[in-house]
Every structure is written in C-alpha cells, then in structure tokens.
Amino acid sequence: MRTLIVAEYVRDALESVRAAKTLGSDKVLLLAFGPTALEAENLSGLVDKVYALSSRNPESVYNSLRSIYEEEEPGLIIGVVSKNVKDALSRLAGAYDLPMSTEVVEVSVEGDSVKYRRGILSERAYSVEKVPMPAIILLNPRVFEPEEAKPGGEVVKLEEGNTRVKSIGISRKQLSGVKLEEAEIVVGVGRGFKKKEDLKLAFDLAELLGGQVGGSRPIAADFKWLPEDAWIGISGKRISPKLYMAIGISGAPQHMSAVMGSKVIVAVNKDKNAPIFKQADYGVVADLYQFLPILIKKIRERKG
Amino acid sequence: MGDIVVLLKAALNPEMVRSKPDGTLDQDAIPLKLSDIDRNAVEEAAKLKQRLGGKVIGIMVLTVGPVAKREKDLKMAVQEALAKGVDEAIVVADDRITPGDQVQTAKIIAEVIRSSSINPSIILASEATIDETTGQIPGRVAAKLGLPYISFVRSIEVAGNKVIAERDLEEELEKVEAEMPVVVSVTQEINQPRPPTLIQIRRAARKPQKRLGVDNVKHVIGTKRVILERRIVSINRKQQIIEGSNLEEIADKLIDVLEKEGVIKL
Numbered sequence A: 001m002r003t004l005i006v007a008e009y010v011r012d013a014l015e016s017v018r019a020a021k022t023l024g025s026d027k028v029l030l031l032a033f034g035p036t037a038l039e040a041e042n043l044s045g046l047v048d049k050v051y052a053l054s055s056r057n058p059e060s061v062y063n064s065l066r067s068i069y070e071e072e073e074p075g076l077i078i079g080v081v082s083k084n085v086k087d088a089l090s091r092l093a094g095a096y097d098l099p100m101s102t103e104v105v106e107v108s109v110e111g112d113s114v115k116y117r118r119g120i121l122s123e124r125a126y127s128v129e130k131v132p133m134p135a136i137i138l139l140n141p142r143v144f145e146p147e148e149a150k151p152g153g154e155v156v157k158l159e160e161g162n163t164r165v166k167s168i169g170i171s172r173k174q175l176s177g178v179k180l181e182e183a184e185i186v187v188g189v190g191r192g193f194k195k196k197e198d199l200k201l202a203f204d205l206a207e208l209l210g211g212q213v214g215g216s217r218p219i220a221a222d223f224k225w226l227p228e229d230a231w232i233g234i235s236g237k238r239i240s241p242k243l244y245m246a247i248g249i250s251g252a253p254q255h256m257s258a259v260m261g262s263k264v265i266v267a268v269n270k271d272k273n274a275p276i277f278k279q280a281d282y283g284v285v286a287d288l289y290q291f292l293p294i295l296i297k298k299i300r301e302r303k304g
Numbered sequence B: 001m002g003d004i005v006v007l008l009k010a011a012l013n014p015e016m017v018r019s020k021p022d023g024t025l026d027q028d029a030i031p032l033k034l035s036d037i038d039r040n041a042v043e044e045a046a047k048l049k050q051r052l053g054g055k056v057i058g059i060m061v062l063t064v065g066p067v068a069k070r071e072k073d074l075k076m077a078v079q080e081a082l083a084k085g086v087d088e089a090i091v092v093a094d095d096r097i098t099p100g101d102q103v104q105t106a107k108i109i110a111e112v113i114r115s116s117s118i119n120p121s122i123i124l125a126s127e128a129t130i131d132e133t134t135g136q137i138p139g140r141v142a143a144k145l146g147l148p149y150i151s152f153v154r155s156i157e158v159a160g161n162k163v164i165a166e167r168d169l170e171e172e173l174e175k176v177e178a179e180m181p182v183v184v185s186v187t188q189e190i191n192q193p194r195p196p197t198l199i200q201i202r203r204a205a206r207k208p209q210k211r212l213g214v215d216n217v218k219h220v221i222g223t224k225r226v227i228l229e230r231r232i233v234s235i236n237r238k239q240q241i242i243e244g245s246n247l248e249e250i251a252d253k254l255i256d257v258l259e260k261e262g263v264i265k266l
C-alpha cells in the first residue's frame, strides 16, 4: 500500500509518518507545504520522497496533490486536521470521488479497506465505518505519537504555479499562549456575561483557585473578549482538567463534547432548564452576577 | 450579479440524540433541523442580495431517509431558509440516496447546479454541519464545478467582479481575492442571523420550491462507505443541583463538595 501524507505543520507531518508506518505502508510520500516545506530536508529521511511546496495556498496544494495522486496512485491519503489541509483534500476528494473522513480518532487497514472511528452529531455519538481504498483520512491531533525527524532522503521542490484565489495579506491573531489543555482548573465563561469587563469575576475566581480562564466560541471568536486560544469546544481546545467550572454557558454539544474529560464539572446558570445541568456534576441555579462575588468572598475567607 | 446559491443541509439535531436500550444510536428517532451555520450562510446570502441584487437559490439534498418519515422536518428546514432570505428552494429527496454519503451528495449538488437554469456568481455553504462536521461538501462541489474555492470565511466583500474575503486560519487571518463565480464556506462568526419577521414567514409559504428525485440527476453512484456501528457517547455525571436558603449557603456547600472531591485545595 502506498500512502501520501499532506502536512502544513511539522508536528502533524511527524504524527502522520507514524500513522503511515503503523498502518503498514510500503511506500510513503510526503507533501510538505507552508512551514513544513522549510523542514523538508530534515524530514526526508523518514519517507521515500518529500515534495516541498513553500506556498500555503490550498489551491496550489490541491493542484500539487492532483499531479502526485495521478503519478503515484496512493491507496491512502492521510494528514492531521487543519484548515488548509481540509480545504485542499476536500477538493481532491471531489475531483476523484474519493471517500473522505475527518476528525478520525482510530484507524486500521483491513485488506483493501480502511476502517476508522470518528465522532458524529457534534461528538455526542461515534461511528465506526469502513471504506475501500483509495481513501482520505484526516486524523485528530495526537492520535499517533510523533516520529523523530530524520534528514538524508529525497526532496523534490514544487512550484506554486498559477492560482485563481490570491492571498493579498495575512495578519496574526492575538493569542495569549495559555495552555488550557494542561491546566488543572479551568473557569469557562459564556454569553451569560454581558460585557468584557465583567469577565474580571471569572479571572478573580480562577486566580484564587490557581486556574485558567477559557470561554465558549461566541466569547472568544465572535466578541473577541478572550484570545482565540482560550476557545473551548470541538472547533477550539479540548480540555481535561480536574475541575471545569462553566459559568453562563448553556451546554451546547459543540462545547460540552470537548470538556467531557474533566474530572468534575460545575455549572452556574440562571436558567434551571439549561441543558448544561444534565451534563454537570454540580449545578448552581443562580445569576452569576450575584453568585460569583459571594463565591469569591467565601473562598477568600477560607484561604484566610 | 448572477445567482447566489446557498447549500443547505437538514441535519440530525445533536441536542436530541436518542439511543436504543443497547446504546446504539437510534437515528430514526433523532429529528432534523437546518444545520446551525447554514443559517449564517443564508443570512450572508440575504445581505449580499440586498447590496448587489440577484436571486438567492437554496439547494438541499436530503441525506437522512426514508423520505416519507422526514417530510415534516424537511419542510420546516426549507421554510426556515425561505423565511430568512432564500428566494427559491430546490430539494432533492429520494429513498435511493445513501444516507450521509458525501461522494454522492456532492455529485448531486454539482449536477443540480450544472443542469438547471442557475447562473451562480457565489455558492455559499457553511464550514461544517452539526451532524457530520466534516467540512468537505463545499470543497468537493468546487472541484466538481471547476470553480475557485475560499474556505473558512469570516467576512466577504464584492467589488466589481471580484470577491474579497477574510479566511480564518488557526493562527492568522488571511485576506484573499478571486473572480466570481466562486464557492465560499462561511464560519459562524461572519454575521448574526436575524430572526425572520412575521411578513417574511408568511411570504415564505408562497415562494417557489422545486422537488427532484435522483432520476432528475445524472451520474449518481452508490455509496462506498459501510457503517459498522454507531453508538451514543454516554454522559455519566452526578447532575446534583446544590440547594440552599440563600446564595451564601450554596457557595459554602459548593466549596465543601469540591474540597471533598479533592479538586480544589484552599
């Protein structure tokens, strides 16, 4: 079986190489684009051939993919989910009518088929499926351990070529660098907070408990009251702290599926029918503006 | 301005997952609704139309059958889209469509766009659905139609024959431009969908709807995907509401219980 890996980020490339080897590929090709293209030499000892494309434009990734696909006829095309990778591979899937599965958490090869497991229904359920090869499988991060980089193999440089969509400017997002996925205590804030300044209540609570503050998607991505690396959910960060305190969060599946690894979940919500109470260990039905100051005061008192 | 096409999915509602006694998913018992971010796509279509003119055409392929069982959900999803700004809906529903198979869905959508009298300037879809969440249909459709594709878009502007869009990447925002026609997938942040007014809801019932089966669509193949097992993820939480005669008492009880659980140390 031939495997083609597509990677924009180096860590994703290293995880995908491990996946390709574990799945029993006898030839492994790597299309390294964007930041990973700069590391092409360093990775080349791990695979049979690296194609290096310095562009990050998904259209030129797609064009490169098409020619490699035609030439090498891989049975498996794999990568780790990221936006540009998804974009480019969805086009390849469309062009050749290949089955494509994303956010895969388990994968194995059985004869001419690939079997895999993935979350469905915003991860409220999972599905085990099988498709014949050739097929595209995009793994969740950290399903496979990364390999160590190794230089010394063949690198083919690819040209960006003409694209119809042109990049006319890039700006970096303001990120805080907090590692919510490593925090032991996380205070999560939702739309129950009325203004950005009010988040101080959550920051005070988190500081007293030695925790970090994260938020629901609207708080981080839409209102931008928190940096985007504090966005918790299936399209943000997955967390598994000892304690998750969700304040003014309704309990949408896309948020809750990503916090289910928490040991204890506490919910504070003024609506006693909020779906979050069915997914929490301890619930407080109260207005956060009344409850949090009291909780903070009590914790301060006990800390002395 | 040509037509503005919006791709709409009647998706299984994850807030209403149901399982059989053995924990396997009871898909037939889960209702469908218009997928969340498709509402943002409709809203964006309505806004583009307001500025530029054109007609908003919604295309929906029912991928969760059997059709007879899903008529009511399907009708509600279509009505919602029509009330929120779609001018005309094309619905493909047929028991021969394999549930949830993206190869087939994309083929049908591309074929409908190619073979009807649609003249798209922009084809809008959402970044991901609430049931499959794969984010692959718009890219597939773009490749099939040979159109440029701009994914994960947080804002769109149209200037002359060009679309200028901001893409939302992991750590950057990227501004891109392309000539129309173009396929665009939008994120939830692109706008705040407005609830429809009473007049819009009333008008929706009179807007044209076309119903197609697979016989109206060429080249539709069977699925390659076999579903082996679908199970619900069980949530085992204590679900204990902390009660008390006042908030002070509740706060004390909460601190006690968290200390007992060993998750906080004061």
Ligand SMILES: Cc1cc2nc3c(=O)[nH]c(=O)nc-3n(C[C@H](O)[C@H](O)[C@H](O)COP(=O)(O)OP(=O)(O)OC[C@H]3O[C@@H](n4cnc5c(N)ncnc54)[C@H](O)[C@@H]3O)c2cc1C
Residues within 6 Å of the ligand: A189, A190, A191, A192, A193, A215, A216, A217, A218, A219, A231, A232, A233, A234, A235, A236, A237, A247, A248, A249, A250, A251, A252, A253, A254, A255, A268, A269, A270, A271, A274, A286, A287, A288, A289, B036, B037, B128, B129, B130, B133, B188
């Ligand atoms: C494909 C897809 C991916 C998504 N990914 C994510 C994701 O990664 N993360 C994410 O979070 N969301 C995600 N979402 C969005 C998700 O569906 C919800 O819209 C979102 O989580 C809701 O955020 P919220 O709970 O803060 O707001 P709301 O749902 O508006 O809830 C606010 C809650 O606050 C309560 N409240 C209001 N005032 C007070 C008060 N004074 N005191 C106490 N409580 C109060 C209300 O009762 C309500 O329950 C995604 C959606 C889709 C479709």
Ligand SMILES: Nc1ncnc2c1ncn2[C@@H]1O[C@H](COP(=O)(O)O)[C@@H](O)[C@H]1O
Residues within 6 Å of the ligand: B006, B007, B008, B009, B010, B035, B037, B038, B041, B059, B060, B061, B062, B063, B105, B109, B124, B125, B126, B127, B128, B129, B132, B133, B134, B135, B136, B137, B138
């Ligand atoms: N069956 C369908 N009919 C029409 N549009 C669809 C269908 N499935 C997906 N789409 C469109 O593609 C987007 C992404 O879907 P998905 O690839 O399933 O995550 C959806 O939000 C819709 O805009």
